[in-house]
Amino acid sequence: MHGGCVLFLKKNNSDFSSKERLIVQDIKNQLEILKELYGIKIKACNIALTRYNLTKKDIVDFVDVVKNSWQEIIILQNKGYALVPFE
Secondary structure (H helix, E strand, C coil), X not given: CCHHHHHHHECCCCXXXXXXXXXXXXXXXXXXXXXXXXXXCCEEEHHHXXXXXXXXXXXXXXCEEECCHHHHHHHHHHCCCCCCXXX
């Protein structure tokens, strides 16, 4: 995950409104289920974390941090994975 999406990974959701907190918690729950049931690796871009003044300690434990998400995408594509962009 990169850019502003890393904000959804924060352990502390107090920056969000009460309605948004429910949505953000649901997103985190779904990501954790994907990891647990299907072995999907959830990774956060350290550049994005730094941009939002976050560290590994600030985000949920089931997410790994990578130096650069774009670099990570290229590495995975070279291994045969495909990028499916969404917004």
